[in-house]
Amino acid sequence: MGTGTRVEVTPAAAEVLRSLRGRHGPLMFHQSGGCCDGSAPMCYLEGEFRTGASDILLEELHIDGVAEPVSFWMSTAQYETWKHTHLTVDVVPGRGSGFSLEAPDGVRFLIRSRLLTPSDGQPQNGSD
Amino acid sequence: MTVYAPPGTEGSIVKYETRYDHWIGGEYVPPAKGQYFDNPSPVTGQTFCEIARGTADDVERALDAAHGAAPGWARTSVAERANILNRIADRMEANLEKLAVAESWENGKPVRETLAADLPLAVDHFRYFAGALRAQEGSLGEIDDDTVAYHFHEPLGVVAQIIPWNFPILMAVWKLAPALAAGNAVVLKPAEQTPASIHYLISLVGDLLPPGVLNIVNGFGVEAGKPLASSKRVAKVAFTGETTTGRLIMQYASENIIPVTLELGGKSPNLFFDDVSRADDDFMDKALEGFAMFALNQGEVCTCPSRALIQRGHYSDFLAAGVKRVENMKQGNPLDTDTQVGAQASNDQLEKILSYFDIGRQEGAKILIGGARTELGGDLAGGYYVQPTVFEGSNSMRIFQEEIFGPVVSVTSFTDYADAIKIANDTLYGLGAGVWTRDINQAYRAGREIQAGRVWTNCYHQYPAHAAFGGYKQSGIGRENHKMMLDHYQQTKNLLVSYSPKAMGFF
Numbered sequence: 001m002g003t004g005t006r007v008e009v010t011p012a013a014a015e016v017l018r019s020l021r022g023r024h025g026p027l028m029f030h031q032s033g034g035c036c037d038g039s040a041p042m043c044y045l046e047g048e049f050r051t052g053a054s055d056i057l058l059e060e061l062h063i064d065g066v067a068e069p070v071s072f073w074m075s076t077a078q079y080e081t082w083k084h085t086h087l088t089v090d091v092v093p094g095r096g097s098g099f100s101l102e103a104p105d106g107v108r109f110l111i112r113s114r115l116l117t118p119s120d121g122q123p124q125n126g127s128d
Numbered sequence: 129m130t131v132y133a134p135p136g137t138e139g140s141i142v143k144y145e146t147r148y149d150h151w152i153g154g155e156y157v158p159p160a161k162g163q164y165f166d167n168p169s170p171v172t173g174q175t176f177c178e179i180a181r182g183t184a185d186d187v188e189r190a191l192d193a194a195h196g197a198a199p200g201w202a203r204t205s206v207a208e209r210a211n212i213l214n215r216i217a218d219r220m221e222a223n224l225e226k227l228a229v230a231e232s233w234e235n236g237k238p239v240r241e242t243l244a245a246d247l248p249l250a251v252d253h254f255r256y257f258a259g260a261l262r263a264q265e266g267s268l269g270e271i272d273d274d275t276v277a278y279h280f281h282e283p284l285g286v287v288a289q290i291i292p293w294n295f296p297i298l299m300a301v302w303k304l305a306p307a308l309a310a311g312n313a314v315v316l317k318p319a320e321q322t323p324a325s326i327h328y329l330i331s332l333v334g335d336l337l338p339p340g341v342l343n344i345v346n347g348f349g350v351e352a353g354k355p356l357a358s359s360k361r362v363a364k365v366a367f368t369g370e371t372t373t374g375r376l377i378m379q380y381a382s383e384n385i386i387p388v389t390l391e392l393g394g395k396s397p398n399l400f401f402d403d404v405s406r407a408d409d410d411f412m413d414k415a416l417e418g419f420a421m422f423a424l425n426q427g428e429v430c431t432c433p434s435r436a437l438i439q440r441g442h443y444s445d446f447l448a449a450g451v452k453r454v455e456n457m458k459q460g461n462p463l464d465t466d467t468q469v470g471a472q473a474s475n476d477q478l479e480k481i482l483s484y485f486d487i488g489r490q491e492g493a494k495i496l497i498g499g500a501r502t503e504l505g506g507d508l509a510g511g512y513y514v515q516p517t518v519f520e521g522s523n524s525m526r527i528f529q530e531e532i533f534g535p536v537v538s539v540t541s542f543t544d545y546a547d548a549i550k551i552a553n554d555t556l557y558g559l560g561a562g563v564w565t566r567d568i569n570q571a572y573r574a575g576r577e578i579q580a581g582r583v584w585t586n587c588y589h590q591y592p593a594h595a596a597f598g599g600y601k602q603s604g605i606g607r608e609n610h611k612m613m614l615d616h617y618q619q620t621k622n623l624l625v626s627y628s629p630k631a632m633g634f635f
Contacts, residue, residue, distance in 0.1 A: 032371055032372035033372070039533075094479070095476065103348045
């Protein structure tokens with residue numbers, strides 16, 4: 001967490017991740033696109049979702065109280081349209097989110113975004 | 129004008145049960161783990177029933193029932209299967225108003241739409257596939273004088289269907305009608321955001337199907353959807369949702385070597401060429417309605433025309449008239465037949481839309497109208513209402529590239545035909561598109577060049593049962609609607625028959 005990263009996690013989302021990690025095991029995110037529950041970060045057991053050449057690893061999230069980093073993935077095609085923005089994983093009350101692990105707890109991860117700035121130390125080639 | 133009383137209150141035509149278990153083998157079965165979850169109405173945010181929280185054990189039980197029923201259903205004559213589908217349609221039609229109110233209450237969509245679209249389309253869908261089934265025939269090929277290739281349609285067996293929450297009844301029927309017509313038994317999981325509507329439907333038509341032919345397991349995706357989609361005991365998975373879950377379902381299917389059909393959404397462009405504004409006539413009025421269609425079902429439609437591309441020559445005037453249409457939209461109680469824009473289906477959906485207002489503003493898009501939550505008073509104060517919103521910006525912005533699934537349209541201009549096609553196709557998705565022009569040659573060319581499965585030409589958001597619907601690019605695989613859906617739920621059996629008594633001569 002902190003500056004210089006492309007993805008961060010709010011304290012509330014970190015708390016949910018700690019709880020999920022404790023109950024299920026090592027975790028990963030894959031950012032979804034498309035309809036219904038789309039545009040939401042899906043949280044799975046690490047390795048449950050098979051990433052490949054069409055995906056990019058955006059971040060290894062280090063969460064206090066979680067032994068291993070939580071990987072955050074996105075499809076490279078979707079990243080092309082998101083790359084000028086910085087993402088923060090938050091959590092809100094809600095239900096249902098594909099096969100994401102948090103849904104039965106009555107919460108749902110949500111992405112909040114802001115434009116990357118030079119202080120983020122990341123490429124900002126994006127919206128023109 | 130009619131304002132329906134909320135289900136469960138005095139004077140309401142609908143009464144939901146206080147609890148729904150799983151519908152398995154023609155009866156209600158409590159969840160193996162004994163757990164339930166609350167089901168609130170997005171109209172008020174208040175819980176109106178509780179729903180069984182299904183797990184792998186419940187899925188197995190439903191699969192047992194489905195496998196028990198599948199052989200008998202497959203042997204049932206096509207005339208009888210078609211009759212049953214027609215009886216379901218008749219029963220739904222006789223109870224159309226109740227179903228419309230029930231679905232509106234659970235999803236938040238205006239009853240005006242469920243009465244005029246969702247339910248009549250669902251009724252027609254059963255009738256269409258009843259008819260298509262009766263007319264379906266196999267084929268034979270005369271290979272040579274002694275050899276004939278016969279092709280038979282055979283059901284797949286037991287299929288899994290995972291239903292989205294934006295049209296709880298119609299999307300279920302889109303999947304159920306062809307699957308049942310084709311002779312399959314089904315295990316269906318409704319969306320956890322809108323699980324009760326389908327059970328209300330079952331309360332009306334559950335007796336018409338043989339036990340086990342249709343089974344419904346409720347629950348969350350990870351707890352009930354995943355064991356169903358990854359089961360070795362299903363012959364196909366049909367899913368409507370988003371890309372990551374779509375990929376995950378394909379991964380599970382690859383382990384079992386079974387087919388999937390996926391409908392994963394879009395970012396549909398709606399093109400308005402200069403000549404639309406050539407006259408202030410009925411067609412102009414229709415085109416403006418076409419612009420406003422982004423707010424249909426609060427934008428919670430996979431084909432929401434969420435990118436309006438307007439040609440430079442009439443850009444300002446057309447957009448101003450379009451915004452005026454949006455200004456006149458009536459938002460409020462979904463159970464009021466005058467209401468045009470109701471509630472978003474869930475709190476998380478509301479939050480997601482608000483997060484896109486935020487990034488849209490940050491990227492410099494201009495809000496021409498809307499851009500905030502709608503605060504309604506009284507009983508509706510706890511509901512999830514969002515103002516119909518028009519953004520003006522450029523196609524590289526995230527609000528132009530991602531499906532917001534809210535009553536939000538992002539508008540930009542194009543210079544000429546080539547520019548229009550370039551912007552229209554500059555998206556990861558390819559589900560729907562709209563083309564508006566008085567020039568039929570232009571309409572035809574644009575329709576063919578836009579990479580999308582459905583191009584509405586001088587219309588939008590029509591869903592007749594016999595027009596194929598599905599996506600190009602990342603919008604999915606396979607189609608829904610149209611008689612071709614029978615093939616999606618059938619195997620091809622080839623009998624290659626020799627009528628010659630002579631050996632082939634190899635050995």
